[in-house]
Amino acid sequence: MARFLVTGGAGYVGSHTVLALVERGDDVVVVDNLSQGHRAAVPPGVELIVEDLANTRRVNEIFAGWRFDGVVHFAARSLVGESMREPLMYLAENVSNTLRVAEAAIKSGCMRFVLSSTAALFGMPDRIPIDEESRLHPLSPYGESKLMAERGLEWAQKVHGLHWSALRYFNAAGADPQGRLGEDHDPETHLIPLAINAALGLGPELTVFGDSYDTVDGTAVRDYVHVTDLADAHCRILDRLATGQGGCYNVGNGTGYSVRQVIDAVERVSGRKVPHRIGPPRPGDPPVLVASNERLRRDTGWSPRYESLDDIVRTAWAWRSAHPHGFEEAAAQRETPLPQAV
Ligand SMILES: NC(=O)c1ccc[n+]([C@@H]2O[C@H](COP(=O)([O-])OP(=O)(O)OC[C@H]3O[C@@H](n4cnc5c(N)ncnc54)[C@H](O)[C@@H]3O)[C@@H](O)[C@H]2O)c1
Numbered sequence: 001m002a003r004f005l006v007t008g009g010a011g012y013v014g015s016h017t018v019l020a021l022v023e024r025g026d027d028v029v030v031v032d033n034l035s036q037g038h039r040a041a042v043p044p045g046v047e048l049i050v051e052d053l054a055n056t057r058r059v060n061e062i063f064a065g066w067r068f069d070g071v072v073h074f075a076a077r078s079l080v081g082e083s084m085r086e087p088l089m090y091l092a093e094n095v096s097n098t099l100r101v102a103e104a105a106i107k108s109g110c111m112r113f114v115l116s117s118t119a120a121l122f123g124m125p126d127r128i129p130i131d132e133e134s135r136l137h138p139l140s141p142y143g144e145s146k147l148m149a150e151r152g153l154e155w156a157q158k159v160h161g162l163h164w165s166a167l168r169y170f171n172a173a174g175a176d177p178q179g180r181l182g183e184d185h186d187p188e189t190h191l192i193p194l195a196i197n198a199a200l201g202l203g204p205e206l207t208v209f210g211d212s213y214d215t216v217d218g219t220a221v222r223d224y225v226h227v228t229d230l231a232d233a234h235c236r237i238l239d240r241l242a243t244g245q246g247g248c249y250n251v252g253n254g255t256g257y258s259v260r261q262v263i264d265a266v267e268r269v270s271g272r273k274v275p276h277r278i279g280p281p282r283p284g285d286p287p288v289l290v291a292s293n294e295r296l297r298r299d300t301g302w303s304p305r306y307e308s309l310d311d312i313v314r315t316a317w318a319w320r321s322a323h324p325h326g327f328e329e330a331a332a333q334r335e336t337p338l339p340q341a342v
């Protein structure tokens with residue numbers, strides 16, 4: 001059994017990874033400031049430390065107080081559009097928090113580090129599928145912040161011998177197949193939950209960002225990878241780091257789906273219409289982002305269990321329709337006192 005610190009473990013990808021680690025018998029501690037995360041997303045028995053990673057003293061204390069074998073660093077600001085309005089805040093926060101966590105880890109002798117990175121590193125890619133040798137050219141401060149974080153970790157490896165990997169996710173999607181966890185952001189900006197909310201009447205009609213791209217039907221194409229498959233990739237990478245081998249990996253299904261295809265999938269799975277209209281393209285959105293996942297498959301034996309878009313959407317639909325108001329409702333239900341025995 002190993003013990004891991006998961007920053008941002010109350011968030012979407014983080015909580016699914018915490019669950020996967022716990023299920024295979026690892027001991028997990030979560031640190032999260034709950035700015036986006038949810039207490040109810042942290043599995044029972046896992047310690048949640050509510051803290052902001054800006055607090056250097058506390059971050060050092062957390063590492064010194066536990067003997068962690070590794071850290072998985074999810075906590076970050078991750079809205080591309082917001083980063084275009086607040087570039088310096090994004091760079092300062094995402095980079096400094098990553099380096100602060102890495103420094104505290106190294107000081108405490110915790111030498112395995114996994115960074116949540118992103119396909120946004122590649123900007124407008126010059127070839128599809130995108131492999132790890134593709135040109136790194138972020139088009140947003142968000143993407144730039146992850147590239148700078150990766151570079152910082154590279155120096156930590158050269159100088160201090162840190163074993164690290166970056167997992168560059170494409171579009172995380174879906175929910176725990178057993179319905180225990182799901183995606184609950186505020187504001188929600190991701191396509192699949194927005195389409196589901198529109199179908200359920202929980203949100204406004206969906207705006208399709210552009211229908212004149214050079215793609216199969218004019219709408220933008222993305223590589224949707226199931227969050228449980230992402231969680232599995234983190235578990236495998238932590239094991240690989242234990243052998244001293246690191247590296248950067250693209251994590252996607254290797255198949256692209258257009259926005260229209262996503263809408264069709266939500267309609268098939270839910271049996272409802274997704275009210276939508278066509279709007280202008282979102283500035284900075286590349287027409288097509290599809291991963292090559294060959295390196296991850298080769299080095300770790302990973303392969304996605306959820307390759308079909310309908311299967312991915314089905315899990316997201318199941319969670320959202322069972323929890324129309326997300327985790328707050330789930331927590332409130334659990335806090336309802338049990339009826340008194342008479
Ligand atoms: N969701 C995606 O499609 C996607 C794609 C590529 C990369 N990523 C990256 O994966 C990671 C997780 O993404 P997500 O969608 O699960 O996001 P999320 O917002 O659901 O999770 C991030 C968590 O970190 C916490 N957090 C943020 N700043 C913090 C701070 N300063 N101190 C402590 N906790 C803090 C939040 O409360 C939240 O629980 C992020 O680093 C993101 O950039 C996500």
Ligand SMILES: O=c1ccn([C@@H]2O[C@H](COP(=O)(O)OP(=O)(O)O[C@H]3O[C@H](CO)[C@@H](O)[C@H](O)[C@H]3O)[C@@H](O)[C@H]2O)c(=O)[nH]1
Pocket residue numbers: 078079080118119120169170171172189190191192194206207208209210220221222259282285289
């Ligand atoms: O209301 C909406 C929202 C999205 N889209 C489109 O749907 C696709 C997916 O968009 P979204 O779910 O917002 O994800 P991305 O903008 O592709 O960004 C995600 O995937 C990136 C990597 O590919 C990560 O860097 C980001 O953190 C993550 O949010 C894109 O073509 C968008 O233009 C719409 O048409 N309407």
